[in-house]
Amino acid sequence: MVKKAYKYRFYPTDEQARHLAQTFGCCRFVYNYALSTKKHAYFDHKRKIKTSELSVAITALKKEEGTAWLKDVSSVPLQQSLRHLDAAYKNFFEGRAKYPTFKKKHKGQSATYTDNAFTWRGGKLTLAKQKDPLNIVWSRPLPKDTRISSVTISKDPSGRYFISLLVEEWIEPLPLTEKVVGVDLGLKSLLIPSDGKTIANPKHLHSYEKKLAKAQRRHAKKKKGSKNRDKARKKVARLHAKIVNTRRDYQHKVTTRLIRENQVICLEDLHVAGMLKNHCLAKAISDVGWGEIRRQLEYKAAWYGRTVVIIDRWEATSKTCSACGYNLDILTLDVREWVCPGCGVCHDRDINAAYNILAAGLAVVSACGENVRPVTSKGA
Numbered sequence: 269m270v271k272k273a274y275k276y277r278f279y280p281t282d283e284q285a286r287h288l289a290q291t292f293g294c295c296r297f298v299y300n301y302a303l304s305t306k307k308h309a310y311f312d313h314k315r316k317i318k319t320s321e322l323s324v325a326i327t328a329l330k331k332e333e334g335t336a337w338l339k340d341v342s343s344v345p346l347q348q349s350l351r352h353l354d355a356a357y358k359n360f361f362e363g364r365a366k367y368p369t370f371k372k373k374h375k376g377q378s379a380t381y382t383d384n385a386f387t388w389r390g391g392k393l394t395l396a397k398q399k400d401p402l403n404i405v406w407s408r409p410l411p412k413d414t415r416i417s418s419v420t421i422s423k424d425p426s427g428r429y430f431i432s433l434l435v436e437e438w439i440e441p442l443p444l445t446e447k448v449v450g451v452d453l454g455l456k457s458l459l460i461p462s463d464g465k466t467i468a469n470p471k472h473l474h475s476y477e478k479k480l481a482k483a484q485r486r487h488a489k490k491k492k493g494s495k496n497r498d499k500a501r502k503k504v505a506r507l508h509a510k511i512v513n514t515r516r517d518y519q520h521k522v523t524t525r526l527i528r529e530n531q532v533i534c535l536e537d538l539h540v541a542g543m544l545k546n547h548c549l550a551k552a553i554s555d556v557g558w559g560e561i562r563r564q565l566e567y568k569a570a571w572y573g574r575t576v577v578i579i580d581r582w583e584a585t586s587k588t589c590s591a592c593g594y595n596l597d598i599l600t601l602d603v604r605e606w607v608c609p610g611c612g613v614c615h616d617r618d619i620n621a622a623y624n625i626l627a628a629g630l631a632v633v634s635a636c637g638e639n640v641r642p643v644t645s646k647g648a
């Protein structure tokens with residue numbers, strides 16, 4: 269059984285929209301309150317605050333006059349906000365994300381309800397403290413007879429509402445295949461697999477980015493507080509959402525294909541966070557979303573019975589000959605092709621690197637024996 273999320277758009281009634289706005293506000297308040305409490309306790313007294321302590325503090329706030337409005341919304345999403353903050357800290361400490369920041373009113377909003385805070389009957393979903401079911405556009409079918417373990421309601425900065433349902437699903441592993449692949453991260457291309465089927469960046473992304481830059485300039489010129497400025501802000505937000513969606517769709521296509529075609533997929537541990545500090549490479553790398561691709565490959569491998577091997581970061585992947593093992597002294601970034609002085613083979617820089625990653629990954633697999641589960645080895 270795996271947990272899978274299904275996301276749909278929905279259209280709230282005026283009353284639901286008002287209630288959701290209140291819920292989002294309370295969730296944001298709880299998140300920010302918890303973050304500031306944790307920060308102060310740590311920086312002033314070197315003390316760590318547990319989620320259970322925060323939970324008690326929130327209950328106390330509901331009894332205080334100034335913050336009694338917290339009682340007007342379901343307590344479940346408020347508790348979930350504390351959990352989200354917990355996850356944000358965990359991601360920070362494990363090097364996957366930056367330090368948590370305060371939530372802002374004009375950014376995207378969200379609230380999560382576990383299954384004790386909504387009802388799901390006859391294909392209708394009703395949230396706690398709301399009378400009517402939500403008007404959801406079922407743009408793709410939800411698997412039949414599944415249990416919905418939680419739902420997350422969100423509103424994006426352009427004002428659209430979405431619901432994401434987390435369901436438990438049984439996934440049939442894919443039939444075994446003999447194919448194995450090493451994948452190198454490209455900058456011009458998105459990914460370079462050792463089978464030579466180079467994966468380009470999504471086509472429309474660049475034109476959307478141009479449009480976004482233009483919309484941002486227009487937004488900056490509008491008078492503060494004017495209706496036109498708000499319109500311009502929404503336009504920027506819509507384009508942002510478009511770019512995020514385009515990129516995410518494409519990443520899913522790419523990772524699903526790699527998983528379908530290959531039994532073992534070897535990647536290099538790139539320490540994206542560290543590389544982002546390098547200014548020249550930063551934009552290119554954050555654009556291609558390497559971390560997200562790796563995340564998708566890892567969970568899809570677990571679903572479908574494939575193996576993802578992460579090899580240690582290894583400086584020499586580009587400048588070692590994959591045919592004979594000869595090591596070049598230097599290989600500058602502008603050299604795309606080179607001839608090995610050891611064996612005379614002509615290499616495409618990136619595909620050669622992908623072959624080396626594959627060889628290193630397969631060495632890990634054979635060292636672990638037949639039954640390989642996804643292996644993660646920490647880079648030096």
Ligand SMILES: [Zn+2]
Pocket residue numbers: 589590591592593594608609610611612613
């Ligand atoms: Zn060679």
